[in-house]
Amino acid sequence: MFHIFVCHCEPDTSGRGNLRLNSPAKVASALLCLAMTSVLQSLAMTVRSLARTQNKASLHQQVRHDIFEPMAIEEVIELLEQEYGPKEWQPDRDPIDVLIGTILSQNTSDANSGRAFASLKASFASWEAVASAPTEHIAGVIKSGGLSQIKAARIKQVLEQIEKEQGRISLDSLKSKTMAEAETYLMRLPGVGHKTASCVLLFSLGKPSLPVDTHIFRVAKRLGLIDSKVSIEKAHSLLQEQIPPAKVYQFHIHMIEHGRKICRARQPRCHRCILRGVCPSSLC
Numbered sequence: 001m002f003h004i005f006v007c008h009c010e011p012d013t014s015g016r017g018n019l020r021l022n023s024p025a026k027v028a029s030a031l032l033c034l035a036m037t038s039v040l041q042s043l044a045m046t047v048r049s050l051a052r053t054q055n056k057a058s059l060h061q062q063v064r065h066d067i068f069e070p071m072a073i074e075e076v077i078e079l080l081e082q083e084y085g086p087k088e089w090q091p092d093r094d095p096i097d098v099l100i101g102t103i104l105s106q107n108t109s110d111a112n113s114g115r116a117f118a119s120l121k122a123s124f125a126s127w128e129a130v131a132s133a134p135t136e137h138i139a140g141v142i143k144s145g146g147l148s149q150i151k152a153a154r155i156k157q158v159l160e161q162i163e164k165e166q167g168r169i170s171l172d173s174l175k176s177k178t179m180a181e182a183e184t185y186l187m188r189l190p191g192v193g194h195k196t197a198s199c200v201l202l203f204s205l206g207k208p209s210l211p212v213d214t215h216i217f218r219v220a221k222r223l224g225l226i227d228s229k230v231s232i233e234k235a236h237s238l239l240q241e242q243i244p245p246a247k248v249y250q251f252h253i254h255m256i257e258h259g260r261k262i263c264r265a266r267q268p269r270c271h272r273c274i275l276r277g278v279c280p281s282s283l284c
C-alpha cells in the first residue's frame with residue numbers, strides 16, 4: 001500500500017530533486033505518503049523502545065540472580081510471618097474428609113470443590129454409604145466439582161480399598177506410623193499423589209509433610225529456594241528438607257497467601273512485597 005502512494009509522487013525533471021504535485025490526487029497521495037511514513041517511524045521507535053526495556057528487565061534479573069546468594073528459607077519464613085502473622089498448626093481434621101476433599105479439589109477452584117464436598121456430605125449418611133453407592137450416583141452428587149465421573153470412580157475405589165485393608169473406612173491407624181510409612185500407605189491408594197498424601201499428613205495426622213501447589217511452586221522458584229528446572233514432585237522433598245518441621249504448616253499457608261495476593265503468576269506486585277529486598281527475581 002505504501003508503494004502505491006509513492007508511485008503517485010512523480011519526480012521533478014528539473015533536477016532540483018523535488019516531487020511534481022500537479023493535481024489534487026497527487027497532493028492527496030503525497031500527504032498520505034507523509035502520514036504513513038510518520039506512523040511507521042513512530043511504530044519502529046516504539047518497538048525499539050520496548051525491546052530495550054525488555055532487554056533491560058532480563059539483564060536486571062540475570063544480574064540479580066548472579067549476585068544474590070541462595071536465600072535462607074528461615075529468612076523467608078520470618079519475613080512472611082511478619083507480614084501475615086503466625087499460624088497455629090492444629091492437625092485436627094478427619095483424615096478421610098481431607099483425603100476426599102483433596103481429591104475433589106483437583107483441577108477446580110476451592111469454591112467448586114467446597115460445594116461438591118458439602119453436597120457429598122449432605123447426600124450420604126456415612127463414607128460406607130458412599131463406597132457402596134453406584135459411581136453414577138456419586139458423580140451426580142459431586143457434579144459442581146468438575147470431572148465428576150473420574151472423581152466419583154476414584155473416590156469409590158479409594159474408600160473401598162481403605163475399607164478392605166483397614167476393616168473400616170478410617171485412617172486413624174496411620175497416626176501411630178512414621179511419616180514415611182503413612183505417606184507410603186496413602187500413595188498406594190488409587191489416584192493419590194504427593195500433594196494429596198501431604199494434605200492428609202499435614203492437616204489430619206500431625207506429620208510435617210509439605211503439600212506443594214502451583215502457588216508455592218512458583219514463589220519458591222522466584223525466590224531461588226529451588227532451581228527453576230525442578231519438577232513439582234521434586235520440589236516437595238527439596239523444600240521440605242529445608243524447613244524446620246514445626247514451621248511446615250505455617251510456610252504452606254503463608255506461601256499460598258503470598259502467591260495469591262502478591263507474587264501472582266502474572267504481574268507480581270514486587271513493589272508491595274516484603275521479600276523484595278532478598279528476592280533475586282524482584283522487578284524493583
Ligand code: SF4
Nearest residue numbers: 263270273276279282
Ligand atoms: S519480589 Fe516479586 S518475584 Fe520476588 S517474591 Fe516478591 S513478588 Fe515475587
